Amino acid sequence: MWKRITAKTEGVYIADTEQFVTKKMDKLRAEYGGFPGDLHFGLTKKAGAREPMYQRGTEIFNRRQISIVSMEECDDIAEAMGISHIFPEWLGANIAISGFSALTSLKEGNRIIFPSGASLLCEGENDPCIQPGEVIQSFYPDQPKLAAAFVRHAIGRRGIVCIVERPGDICTGDPVDIHSYEPKRVKKKIEKV
Amino acid sequence: MWKRITAKTEGVYIADTEQFVTKKMDKLRAEYGGFPGDLHFGLTKKAGAREPMYQRGTEIFNRRQISIVSMEECDDIAEAMGISHIFPEWLGANIAISGFSALTSLKEGNRIIFPSGASLLCEGENDPCIQPGEVIQSFYPDQPKLAAAFVRHAIGRRGIVCIVERPGDICTGDPVDIHSYEPKRVKKKIEKV
Numbered sequence: 001m002w003k004r005i006t007a008k009t010e011g012v013y014i015a016d017t018e019q020f021v022t023k024k025m026d027k028l029r030a031e032y033g034g035f036p037g038d039l040h041f042g043l044t045k046k047a048g049a050r051e052p053m054y055q056r057g058t059e060i061f062n063r064r065q066i067s068i069v070s071m072e073e074c075d076d077i078a079e080a081m082g083i084s085h086i087f088p089e090w091l092g093a094n095i096a097i098s099g100f101s102a103l104t105s106l107k108e109g110n111r112i113i114f115p116s117g118a119s120l121l122c123e124g125e126n127d128p129c130i131q132p133g134e135v136i137q138s139f140y141p142d143q144p145k146l147a148a149a150f151v152r153h154a155i156g157r158r159g160i161v162c163i164v165e166r167p168g169d170i171c172t173g174d175p176v177d178i179h180s181y182e183p184k185r186v187k188k189k190i191e192k193v
Numbered sequence: 194m195w196k197r198i199t200a201k202t203e204g205v206y207i208a209d210t211e212q213f214v215t216k217k218m219d220k221l222r223a224e225y226g227g228f229p230g231d232l233h234f235g236l237t238k239k240a241g242a243r244e245p246m247y248q249r250g251t252e253i254f255n256r257r258q259i260s261i262v263s264m265e266e267c268d269d270i271a272e273a274m275g276i277s278h279i280f281p282e283w284l285g286a287n288i289a290i291s292g293f294s295a296l297t298s299l300k301e302g303n304r305i306i307f308p309s310g311a312s313l314l315c316e317g318e319n320d321p322c323i324q325p326g327e328v329i330q331s332f333y334p335d336q337p338k339l340a341a342a343f344v345r346h347a348i349g350r351r352g353i354v355c356i357v358e359r360p361g362d363i364c365t366g367d368p369v370d371i372h373s374y375e376p377k378r379v380k381k382k383i384e385k386v
Contacts, residue, residue, distance in 0.1 A: 002245060032236070032254060043225070043236070052195060053304055053312070053372045054359070061225060061358045063302075063314060108301030109256075109317050111246055119246070121256060124302050165254045166247070179246045 002181050007100035009114070009174040010071050013093055015039035020092045020131055027171045028094075030118045030164045034065030035094060041065065050127070062163070063123045068112065069093040069159035072101035080153040083140050090139070091132040093159065097176055104157050111165065111179040118168025123161050128154035195374050200293035202307070202367040203264050206286055208232035213285045213324055220364045221287075223311045223357045227258030228287060234258065243320070255356070256316045261305065262286040262352035265294035273346040276333050283332070284325040286352065290369055297350050304358065304372040311361025316354045321347035 013022035016037045034041040045062035047054035054060060074086045074096070088096035097103065104125055112120040133150030140146055206215035209230045227234040238255035240247035247253060267279045267289070281289035290296065297318055305313040326343030333339055 053306060053370075058359065060312070061314065061356060063358070113246060117251075119253070121254065163254060165256070166251065177246075 002179055005100055005178040005180060007097045007176050007178060009170065009172060009176050010096040010098045011088060011172045012095055012170050013089055015092060021135055022089045022092055022094060024089065024172065027169055029167070029169050030066065030120070031167050032164050033062065034164060038094065039092075040067070040094070049129075064126075064161040065164055066094045066120055066162045067092065067126055067159060068095040068097060068103065068120070068162060070101055070103035071096055071098040073104060073157040073159065076101075077150065077154050077157050081136075081146060081149045083136070083143065083146065086136060090135045091158065095170065100178060104159055106160055106178065106180065109181060112162065113177045113179060114168060114170050114174050116168035116170070116174075117166060118170050119164075119166035120162035121165040123163055125156070126158050126161050128158040132158075195372055198293055198371040198373060200290045200369050200371060202363065202365060202369050203289040203291045204281060204365045205288055205363050206282055208285060214328055215282045215285055215287060217282065217365065220362055222360070222362050223259065223313070224360050225357050226255065227357060231287065232285075233260070233287070242322075257319075257354040258357055259287045259313055259355045260285065260319055260352060261288040261290060261296065261313070261355060263294055263296035264289055264291040266297055266350040266352065269294075270343065270347050270350050274329075274339060274342045276329070276336065276339065279329060283328045284351065288363065293371060297352055299353055299371065299373065303374060305355065306370045306372060307361060307363050307367050309361035309363070309367075310359060311357075311363050312359035313355035314358040316356055318349070319351050319354050321351040325351075 011024045012028045013024050014035055015022045028035045033043045042062045044059050047058040047060050069088050069091055078086045106122050108122055108124045110122040128151045130147055130151055133147030136150055137146040204217045205221045206217050207228055208215045221228045226236045235255045237252050240249060240251040240253050262281050262284055271279045299315050301315055301317045303315040321344045323340055323344055326340030329343055330339040
């Protein structure tokens with residue numbers, strides 16, 4: 001029922017200014033709500049474009065506390081866009097992992113667990129928006145239309161968002177266990193004729 | 194991208210004793226963490242059998258704050274088990290809805306919104322366990338092996354668990370809007386030969 005996959009934490013990152021772009025750290029402590037001091041930290045957040053069922057600015061629970069990308073998927077997006085590389089920082093990522101290239105297809109309800117015991121609960125795919133595309137564009141001024149190209153090429157590869165299920169430290173270089181769950185399926189009765 | 198389905202709140206229920214079985218109320222207020230006073234209320238909970246990646250009793254975030262069943266799926270389980278009916282209370286449900294028979298297949302990340310503005314975030318299927326089966330058995334003493342039969346027949350029909358995304362009142366009789374999201378798919382390039 002539960003399958004375990006091992007990957008590596010390539011970096012932990014924080015956005016501790018008004019800037020969307022994150023910066024790489026050696027270690028961060030995940031608390032309920034995310035990484036304290038990070039732009040996306042909080043048990044609640046204000047509803048925005050990703051939550052069209054609420055009036056913009058409505059206080060809602062924050063299911064986008066921490067975002068994770070995979071190095072392999074970043075490389076795939078860069079290749080598809082015809083640029084040499086995309087850094088996790090540019091995407092505002094809080095964590096980058098390597099060794100699990102199918103990160104974006106990780107389902108809601110799966111867990112990402114670190115050696116300290118810190119654990120993140122997957123809340124699903126992070127649909128690409130224009131903002132990181134504009135950051136990428138700023139680093140490749142000679143290549144036009146990269147912002148829109150990012151949105152197009154990052155679908156299904158832009159990583160996931162998580163909530164903190166168990167607090168603890170997360171360090172650059174940490175091994176990480178991904179616990180993936182496959183629910184039971186209803187067995188259909190075969191009619192006897 | 195977002196699809197809206199309308200259904201009806203058949204009842205709101207609370208487990209305000211040590212008992213797993215819930216009781217029907219006219220109105221309950223959903224706060225962050227669930228229904229205050231309910232057995233499953235809390236922003237955190239102790240890890241149990243459903244979270245095998247943690248040592249039992251570890252404090253973790255509570256993603257099982259509120260459970261919802263559909264009246265149609267309760268009837269389907271009862272029919273498959275050869276009994277006349279299953280009440281939502283017996284399953285420890287906090288909310289029962291009618292008019293949306295595919296409730297259990299509602300995906301994580303979908304929203305269930307009530308007229309007060311109260312909103313629940315789907316955290317996925319509630320896999321059946323033996324406990325409600327034993328409750329059902331106690332109401333049908335003449336029919337043997339109902340507890341295990343429940344676990345078998347309730348797979349894919351036992352409803353969902355939710356977290357509170359926005360606090361507010363939920364009333365028996367309320368209409369309810371289900372906001373269901375279909376993510377974009379990656380378009381595969383067709384190779385020209």
